[in-house]
Amino acid sequence: MKFAELIQKRYSVRSYKPDMVEEDKLGQVLEAACLAPTACNRQPFQFIVIKTAGREGELKRIYNRSFFTEAPLVICACAVPGRAWSRMDGVNYSFVDATIAMDHLILAATELGLGTCWIAAFDPAAAREILKLPQGVEPVAFTPLGYPAETPGIKSRKPLSEIVRYERW
Numbered sequence: 001m002k003f004a005e006l007i008q009k010r011y012s013v014r015s016y017k018p019d020m021v022e023e024d025k026l027g028q029v030l031e032a033a034c035l036a037p038t039a040c041n042r043q044p045f046q047f048i049v050i051k052t053a054g055r056e057g058e059l060k061r062i063y064n065r066s067f068f069t070e071a072p073l074v075i076c077a078c079a080v081p082g083r084a085w086s087r088m089d090g091v092n093y094s095f096v097d098a099t100i101a102m103d104h105l106i107l108a109a110t111e112l113g114l115g116t117c118w119i120a121a122f123d124p125a126a127a128r129e130i131l132k133l134p135q136g137v138e139p140v141a142f143t144p145l146g147y148p149a150e151t152p153g154i155k156s157r158k159p160l161s162e163i164v165r166y167e168r169w
Helices: 003-009 023-034 058-060 096-112 124-130
Strands: 045-051 073-079 138-145
Touching: 003 073, 003 096, 023 045, 023 096, 045 096, 058 124, 073 096, 124 138
Parallel strands: none
Antiparallel strands: 045 073, 073 138
């Protein structure tokens, strides 16, 4: 699949089949995340793969939407700021790096026929508790991972003229 087709095909899936994700496909999406570019190649992130079966109640404390636990897996991208590069003004790039890695994972999943949905509106305190995150590890984003049980709707995006500027603001 060409890249232009892939990015057109990706959408936020909000209904999943119960079919399990094959181990080789899971490995491929995780490998795609690992190959993402990061500042100084520090890779200051970790991914937590969670099987949803039997954990629906506690996972709904993290994000209380039914589709979140419909998929057989949920993946959490975590930043590890202590391992990240920081810009000269002190801005730590761990969240940027984890986000790029999650995007690679999501695009790889799309190519393999899997569905995802970027979730940032989660309860960080619940995520920290349930996933037993140590100090210095921050949850950045979640995605269910499974086979879509729906067809995508029409994508609505702003025209380039509203989001691109040349030379100056």
